[in-house]
Amino acid sequence: MPRSGAAESSGDDGDGIDPIDVLIVAAIPLEHEAAKAGIEDWTLCDEDDPHPYLRGEYRCSDGRRLSVALARPVRMSGRPTGAWGSTTLGGE
DSSP states (O other), X not given: XXXXXXXXXXXXXXXXXXXXXXXXXXXXXXXXXXXXXXXXOEEEEOTTSSSOXXXXXXXXXXXXXXXXXXXXXXXXOHHHHHHHHHHHTTOO
């Protein structure tokens, strides 16, 4: 889902953190691997955090670029996933 109605990631939004345009949460390993297949280059983020995630860039057919975060929660539950998502997306 695009942030602030903009479909193209503009990079730094002033807080030192690049915005995330698309968040994918895949609790099942098979889903996680399938989502990874759609983007070639992933960067591991927050490796020392209890909730590391991958970041990548999806290039749309019209040339737009979307920043994608791919997370795999440690267990299937909305509460830990929601807490991670709000922190990662800047909701603190």
